[in-house]
Amino acid sequence: MPPSARADTRAGLLVPADRADRGRPVAPSSGRWRPLGLGEVSIDGGFWADLQQLNATVMIGHCETWIERVGWIGNFDAAVEGRLPQDRRGREFSDSEIYKLLEAMSWEVGRTGDQILDARLRALVARVAPVQDADGYINTKFGRPGQRPRYSDLQWGHELYCFGHLIQAGVARARTHGEDDLVRVAVRAADHVCAVFGPDGNQGVCGHPEIEVALVELYRLTGKRRYLDQARQFVDRRGYGVLGDIELGTQYFQDDQPVRETTIMTGHAVRALYLAAAAADIAVEGDDADLLAAVTLQTVNTLARRTYLTGGMGAHHEGESFGQDYELPHDRAYSETCAGVASVMLNHRLLLATGDALHADAVERTLYNVVATSPAKDGQAFYYTNTLHQRVPGSAPETDVASARASSSLRAPWFAVSCCPTNVTRTVASLEAYVATVDDEGVQLHQFASATIHARIAGDREVVLRMETDYPADGRVRVSVVEGPETPWALTLRVPAWAQGAELAVGGERRKVKPGYATITRVFALGDAVVLDLPVTARWTWPDPRIDALRGQVAVERGPLVLCLESTDLGASVNHVRVRTDAPPVERDGVVQVPVSTLDLADGQWPYGPSDDAHGAGTMRGKVDRGLVPLVPYHRWANRGPSTMRVWMPAGN
Numbered sequence: 210m211p212p213s214a215r216a217d218t219r220a221g222l223l224v225p226a227d228r229a230d231r232g233r234p235v236a237p238s239s240g241r242w243r244p245l246g247l248g249e250v251s252i253d254g255g256f257w258a259d260l261q262q263l264n265a266t267v268m269i270g271h272c273e274t275w276i277e278r279v280g281w282i283g284n285f286d287a288a289v290e291g292r293l294p295q296d297r298r299g300r301e302f303s304d305s306e307i308y309k310l311l312e313a314m315s316w317e318v319g320r321t322g323d324q325i326l327d328a329r330l331r332a333l334v335a336r337v338a339p340v341q342d343a344d345g346y347i348n349t350k351f352g353r354p355g356q357r358p359r360y361s362d363l364q365w366g367h368e369l370y371c372f373g374h375l376i377q378a379g380v381a382r383a384r385t386h387g388e389d390d391l392v393r394v395a396v397r398a399a400d401h402v403c404a405v406f407g408p409d410g411n412q413g414v415c416g417h418p419e420i421e422v423a424l425v426e427l428y429r430l431t432g433k434r435r436y437l438d439q440a441r442q443f444v445d446r447r448g449y450g451v452l453g454d455i456e457l458g459t460q461y462f463q464d465d466q467p468v469r470e471t472t473i474m475t476g477h478a479v480r481a482l483y484l485a486a487a488a489a490d491i492a493v494e495g496d497d498a499d500l501l502a503a504v505t506l507q508t509v510n511t512l513a514r515r516t517y518l519t520g521g522m523g524a525h526h527e528g529e530s531f532g533q534d535y536e537l538p539h540d541r542a543y544s545e546t547c548a549g550v551a552s553v554m555l556n557h558r559l560l561l562a563t564g565d566a567l568h569a570d571a572v573e574r575t576l577y578n579v580v581a582t583s584p585a586k587d588g589q590a591f592y593y594t595n596t597l598h599q600r601v602p603g604s605a606p607e608t609d610v611a612s613a614r615a616s617s618s619l620r621a622p623w624f625a626v627s628c629c630p631t632n633v634t635r636t637v638a639s640l641e642a643y644v645a646t647v648d649d650e651g652v653q654l655h656q657f658a659s660a661t662i663h664a665r666i667a668g669d670r671e672v673v674l675r676m677e678t679d680y681p682a683d684g685r686v687r688v689s690v691v692e693g694p695e696t697p698w699a700l701t702l703r704v705p706a707w708a709q710g711a712e713l714a715v716g717g718e719r720r721k722v723k724p725g726y727a728t729i730t731r732v733f734a735l736g737d738a739v740v741l742d743l744p745v746t747a748r749w750t751w752p753d754p755r756i757d758a759l760r761g762q763v764a765v766e767r768g769p770l771v772l773c774l775e776s777t778d779l780g781a782s783v784n785h786v787r788v789r790t791d792a793p794p795v796e797r798d799g800v801v802q803v804p805v806s807t808l809d810l811a812d813g814q815w816p817y818g819p820s821d822d823a824h825g826a827g828t829m830r831g832k833v834d835r836g837l838v839p840l841v842p843y844h845r846w847a848n849r850g851p852s853t854m855r856v857w858m859p860a861g862n
């Protein structure tokens with residue numbers, strides 16, 4: 210842990226110093242595996258290190274600049290100066306963006322000890338803290354003369370949602386620094402929530418789940434049971450129409466059925482996923498096997514039937530919601546970046562609870578293909594929605610005004626509803642948390658990056674591992690033992706589901722390993738190395754036949770990366786391509802290529818007819834063979850200007 214990671218003992222005893230949990234974003238008290246935090250894992254090279262560097266040097270500052278420019282942090286100044294409601298800017302949930310940014314900054318300061326960033330964090334907190342009322346309430350949109358009263362709009366007001374993000378920021382700060390003003394503001398807000406919404410108080414819930422997952426983590430941080438109890442009450446109350454009906458239906462905010470009776474996710478994707486993440490936490494802390502089984506079932510079913518190849522979730526723009534089973538239109542994918550973040554949160558929790566590799570696979574897929582897709586290569590623009598087929602090139606958004614959330618075909622610097630950029634920054638600043646876990650027997654490696662891992666296993670045995678890899682460009686992962694006990698212990702490595710034919714070498718022995726987890730138990734000498742070889746060669750991927758929108762189409766993946774075809778490389782629109790699949794995709798100099806032709810179609814008056822190639826006047830005139838055309842990783846698309854793009858390509862000669 211860097212120098213800043215010390216408890217500020219002058220500040221009081223709200224957060225016991227021994228509960229700092231070494232920078233772990235999620236710290237369950239039980240489960241199959243125990244997480245390792247930012248103080249135990251350091252990523253220092255490769256894909257994730259580069260993204261973390263971009264986050265540290267550009268993305269966090271970019272978000273900071275924008276919350277200033279659009280006046281969302283200024284709302285706090287206006288509150289102190291008595292200029293509300295007249296000077297308020299932004300939507301009812303804009304306070305939460307400051308809190309998510311504070312969470313990102315907290316992880317980043319904890320990760321690197323960056324004192325300049327620490328000063329910026331403190332300066333923001335100094336503007337937020339004075340707005341808190343004596344009873345712990347804090348919100349710039351409600352409760353003042355001329356504003357709506359507190360909690361008068363639980364459906365849409367997002368007050369508890371904002372508290373959730375404030376509390377998560379406080380937990381992040383406590384776990385990387387110790388108690389300070391941010392932590393105290395967060396704890397007071399949580400105490401206020403418990404006082405107002407406890408068993409004898411307001412029996413409502415927030416339209417947007419988020420407070421629940423935050424309260425459980427605050428319980429884990431402080432050991433105070435009232436936070437866990439309050440989180441459980443919020444989860445238990447939901448699902449009985451407590452929020453009242455809305456035009457989108459109560460399903461929109463998961464108030465149509467209790468989470469423990471839900472078998473697959475419906476409604477607004479981010480809300481459903483945050484709620485499920487909280488329910489997983491509550492199940493673990495309450496030793497509630499039925500609830501854990503319910504959350505696991507709905508997650509497994511949602512992954513199996515309502516998830517895009519990228520790991521993206523949410524098939525409807527209307528209501529930002531899940532579609533029905535196998536309803537996954539690629540050209541209308543909503544796949545909000547925040548839903549990707551939320552899926553990572555949920556699957557990480559289920560991985561810790563169950564030890565099922567399916568969840569680590571989902572974390573990997575979603576991190577590489579949703580979370581990493583959102584930021585532009587310069588870190589100054591973001592995707593909110595993540596389509597898998599861009600039909601028109603569109604145009605570059607304005608650089609100095611906020612964009613409508615889903616209308617931009619290129620990444621936009623900021624949005625009128627700008628939940629995604631700050632969600633990306635807090636996730637990227639805490640990626641270390643997803644790399645490795647421990648149990649009494651040993652260490653498990655779930656995500657691959659050049660990293661050093663410090664772990665303590667049963668018997669107070671210290672293990673230090675060095676992981677070296679160029680993953681995902683290269684499939685070789687070399688893990689060497691820097692420090693370890695002289696007794697046998699278990700080193701476990703995840704073998705991703707796509708990695709058929711993976712091999713594991715230790716000492717002079719080499720063996721095939723199946724997807725799931727491969728474990729080596731032995732006495733490791735210092736310097737011993739285990740090498741995992743994952744076949745990251747490009748492969749064709751076909752959809753389930755029930756996904757009508759994808760019938761007859763094929764995608765290409767390479768390792769954990771989903772690839773796509775962009776008009777920039779094709780030299781023509783991608784909307785009328787055919788790709789030949791009679792041989793595997795070609796790889797040359799690190800570039801994946803596939804044989805593509807484009808159809809030459811005459812425009813007709815009616816787009817239907819008696820046969821595939823003679824519909825009305827829209828007759829096929831021929832085809833243009835484009836030869837081998839390069840594909841790019843989906844997360845890099847649209848970094849070269851406006852383009853048409855598709856992940857799924859019609860297969861045919």
Ligand SMILES: [Zn+2]
Nearest residue numbers: 545547628629
């Ligand atoms: Zn979002």
